[in-house]
Amino acid sequence: MIFERPDLIILAPTLCFLVALALLNQWRRGVRLVDAYGGPEAALRLAGRRLERFPAMRLIAGLIAVAALVAVTAGVAPKSAEETPVTPVDLLIAVDVSHSMTGTDVEPSRISWAQRLVEDLIEAGITDRVALSVFADWSYRLVPLTDDGDVVTFFAPWLVPDLVNSRDQGTTLSILIDDAVAAWDERAQPDAISIMLVVSDGESHDGADAVIASTRAAVDADVMVWAAGIGTAAGSPLTLTGSTAPLLDGSGSPVVAGYDEGMLRQIADVGRGAFHEINSEDGISSLVSDLRTLSGYTDSVTEPTRDPTVWLILIGLVLLVLDAFFDTGIALRRRP
Numbered sequence: 001m002i003f004e005r006p007d008l009i010i011l012a013p014t015l016c017f018l019v020a021l022a023l024l025n026q027w028r029r030g031v032r033l034v035d036a037y038g039g040p041e042a043a044l045r046l047a048g049r050r051l052e053r054f055p056a057m058r059l060i061a062g063l064i065a066v067a068a069l070v071a072v073t074a075g076v077a078p079k080s081a082e083e084t085p086v087t088p089v090d091l092l093i094a095v096d097v098s099h100s101m102t103g104t105d106v107e108p109s110r111i112s113w114a115q116r117l118v119e120d121l122i123e124a125g126i127t128d129r130v131a132l133s134v135f136a137d138w139s140y141r142l143v144p145l146t147d148d149g150d151v152v153t154f155f156a157p158w159l160v161p162d163l164v165n166s167r168d169q170g171t172t173l174s175i176l177i178d179d180a181v182a183a184w185d186e187r188a189q190p191d192a193i194s195i196m197l198v199v200s201d202g203e204s205h206d207g208a209d210a211v212i213a214s215t216r217a218a219v220d221a222d223v224m225v226w227a228a229g230i231g232t233a234a235g236s237p238l239t240l241t242g243s244t245a246p247l248l249d250g251s252g253s254p255v256v257a258g259y260d261e262g263m264l265r266q267i268a269d270v271g272r273g274a275f276h277e278i279n280s281e282d283g284i285s286s287l288v289s290d291l292r293t294l295s296g297y298t299d300s301v302t303e304p305t306r307d308p309t310v311w312l313i314l315i316g317l318v319l320l321v322l323d324a325f326f327d328t329g330i331a332l333r334r335r336p
Helices: 006-037 040-047 056-073 110-124 149-158 173-186 208-220 261-270 281-295 309-328
Strands: 089-096 129-135 139-146 193-200 223-229 275-277
Touching (some): 089 173, 173 223, 193 281, 208 223
């Protein structure tokens, strides 16, 4: 328990001494009145209480009441719990904006879940700095590392495949990872955990060997690589941009957006990170919880601390009422 005005606590012993002194003087006068009334029984009938007895109960009630009211005056407050030290986190969110992310096997679409994930990560407030990149067959740093998460949130609705409409819609994960490592080399933060979160369906045209080699290089540079998979094993037929017509390959067959969960899990494993499927709110919550645990933040809801002021006032008032009750001698007064 702490006090906003600890200097006022010195009033407590002084006031307690005055209360005890007043009761002592009152008791001494009572003893003299007993002799004047002609004995204890006569004094009891006249005063309604035993004047010859020291008012021990009144003394106890008075002292506790004084202590409680002084504590209120000094601004008593519960001692706040010590916060768990947290580790700074630099998070680069890399969102796949290749054409396969328009797949609707995860309703409403894969890219919609990617947008929601970005917004929820920023809202969770678990990073010191955050950056945002988009990638397809190339990688582009949309927002460099910043401590202003609102900038990233602003761009979240614009994370759509149209960003790369004039370019090849394939995906090259190795280039993305190499670019992320270069970003941290330029703006490193001492003692921070550097995490790159790859948000993708896992399809990559550069081959598993190149992706894993880039992931190992990231780990050597003290960058952890996490993966957030969006999609289903069944895949999703794609349509032409801005049309409902099916997208066809060179042979005239419909193009189906796949989902390579194995690749994403391998990236997370080699990258010393974690893999999460983002097909529901539970998936996002699980990812946020893991990031909290890694950084040292708690994901539990802290219940508000109860203010003892009201209770101390009530205790003080009740004890003062009891003091008056004992002083009147109602409990000992005899019926005629």
